[in-house]
Amino acid sequence: MIRRAVGLSVVVAGCALIVSGGMASAGDDMAPLAPVPAEYADKHMPPGGWTDAKALEEGKKIYLGEVVTDINCGSCHGEDGKPKKKGARDLRDPKNTSRYSDSYWFWRVSEGIPKTKMKANKGKLTEEQIWKVIAYQHMFSHDGKPSEHTDYKP
Numbered sequence: 001m002i003r004r005a006v007g008l009s010v011v012v013a014g015c016a017l018i019v020s021g022g023m024a025s026a027g028d029d030m031a032p033l034a035p036v037p038a039e040y041a042d043k044h045m046p047p048g049g050w051t052d053a054k055a056l057e058e059g060k061k062i063y064l065g066e067v068v069t070d071i072n073c074g075s076c077h078g079e080d081g082k083p084k085k086k087g088a089r090d091l092r093d094p095k096n097t098s099r100y101s102d103s104y105w106f107w108r109v110s111e112g113i114p115k116t117k118m119k120a121n122k123g124k125l126t127e128e129q130i131w132k133v134i135a136y137q138h139m140f141s142h143d144g145k146p147s148e149h150t151d152y153k154p
């Protein structure tokens with residue numbers, strides 16, 4: 001009797017493990033990130049760029065479409081970082097942004113994401129402008145405050 005009960009609980013625990021494992025991998029948002037292409041692997045935030053007040057101020061203007069008027073990150077990602085367009089990644093959530101290396105972030109903003117509303121910005125924004133808008137966007141996951149990207153976890 002006792003042996004049967006133990007056997008059953010092992011089976012139940014096993015099933016619970018399988019179910020929870022399946023659920024974790026089904027969360028498509030947490031699927032592994034695409035690898036950064038070689039040509040972007042050496043792109044890094046300029047020294048001090050995450051927290052430089054002037055750069056952040058300019059980043060905000062770029063984000064809101066006040067510098068290059070046909071590029072308005074806020075129209076999809078929200079002026080306050082709360083996504084407006086369906087499917088736009090919520091970049092207020094550190095679970096998302098702590099997964100992005102600076103190179104990854106720069107690559108995505110430069111090249112966009114195929115088959116989504118996220119379009120390429122290279123050629124329209126300079127590299128310098130892209131870094132500034134990234135630094136500004138990064139604040140959404142840090143209570144709106146300038147912050148080093150030390151929460152990045154590969």
Ligand code: HEC
Nearest residue numbers: 071072073076085087088089108109113116117118121133
């Ligand atoms: C027309 C709407 C739109 C605009 C404008 C837009 N985005 Fe996006 N963005 C999206 C969508 C949709 C996604 C999610 C795409 C996906 O992975 O399915 C996204 C994803 C992202 C991501 C996450 C990338 C990843 O791999 O998870 C970053 C970073 C980002 N956008 C930054 C920006 C920046 C910076 C700008 C302005 C220069 C911008 N976006 C402008 C719609 C937009």
